């Protein structure tokens with residue numbers, strides 16, 4: 001069996017004012033067995049096992065979304081980069097990747113899909129990034145759409161899905177089952193992942209005659 | 223799973239389909255069917271009135287927006303076969319595209335109820351300008367799956383005799399497996415064997431959409447299952463036209479993936495008219 005598929009519930013608190021953010025973060029972790037990833041804006045009071053911040057801060061993982069020079073005293077930082085898929089050698093997004101690399105090792109690359117770009121072009125870009133920047137890539141479920149997500153996961157086990165909401169977990173579970181991969185609940189902390197149960201399997205009628213007799217009344221009445 | 227490689231610009235034909243439903247009632251009650259609305263203990267003559275040309279006019283559908291129109295329906299039909307022949311004949315007079323009407327399931331019912339030969343019925347369909355019989359009834363070929371899904375529908379040999387008669391009168395027939403977890407190795411092998419033996423004019427791949435059916439507790443088919451089905455059918459029948467029914471927008475990604483897997487076209491509904 002190949003690499004497990006990871007479900008990493010993610011809470012983005014970058015826009016949320018503080019007391020509410022603390023409360024929300026607590027509820028979020030409680031509802032996912034204490035496992036979940038939080039993205040916050042800066043040095044914050046939020047407590048959690050797996051946190052990234054969008055303002056570079058000493059000792060915290062940096063969630064980088066735009067090109068930015070990180071002061072020497074803060075380096076090296078562990079960096080996650082979250083950017084749209086670059087679609088050419090001159091794409092300004094490559095700058096963001098360069099500046100992130102200068103701040104420290106890129107630990108995670110999260111890609112968003114720009115609108116109106118054909119899937120075949122996206123695949124070319126992702127393959128290039130896998131060869132040159134990082135050995136694994138997270139793709140954003142909402143902007144990629146589940147058709148593209150399904151295709152990409154099935155095509156390469158170096159790809160994981162970012163931003164899968166609780167309501168969409170069944171989709172991930174369905175894909176994992178079809179690809180015969182385990183689905184685990186995990187965040188970026190070193191704690192061990194939890195294996196999630198697979199969906200029910202379809203089974204055939206054991207005794208066709210019995211099925212006929214148990215059909216709803218309106219069918220039997222004809 | 224081996225995923226097909228995507229090629230830039232290699233998309234398939236997106237075929238806009240208009241769908242007509244003769245009646246949304248059907249006594250057969252197939253588990254996967256959304257038409258399977260019960261009509262308990264109602265005489266055929268008391269069944270609600272079926273589709274009329276006035277329904278189409280009232281909906282203001284644009285016939286020219288579609289490349290094909292498909293007429294299908296439940297079996298609780300009040301109208302006799304000749305009503306539908308005239309309906310189709312009128313539709314044909316206004317429509318240049320492909321007209322696909324009824325399937326062996328409805329034809330068999332008319333054959334039994336009106337005691338007319340299959341050849342007569344099919345000749346009339348041809349006379350009305352129908353191009354092809356729909357694939358209804360060709361979903362399953364193994365007894366276990368039939369018992370679970372379509373216990374009251376015509377028998378496989380009855381289906382095949384309608385298909386064979388359609389071929390003889392020069393009206394083709396099509397087949398359509400429903401894709402989902404119920405299609406195991408046995409079901410697939412049986413399905414492919416029937417295709418190879420009876421040589422339909424074209425194939426459709428229908429991913430199971432269980433919403434609103436008795437099967438709703440089970441998952442609908444995923445795009446990966448659909449891709450695997452296309453690959454399997456393409457391998458078994460390299461030259462048979464192969465279409466995928468797919469209504470989920472946006473279509474672009476699905477179309478690119480299905481094209482790479484070997485499908486020839488994507489059938490997508492643009493309008494649907496059903497009598498109330």
Ligand code: SF4
Pocket residue numbers: 248249250251252255256257258295296297327358372375
């Ligand atoms: S016979 Fe056809 S219309 Fe009737 S319930 Fe079965 S699939 Fe639906």
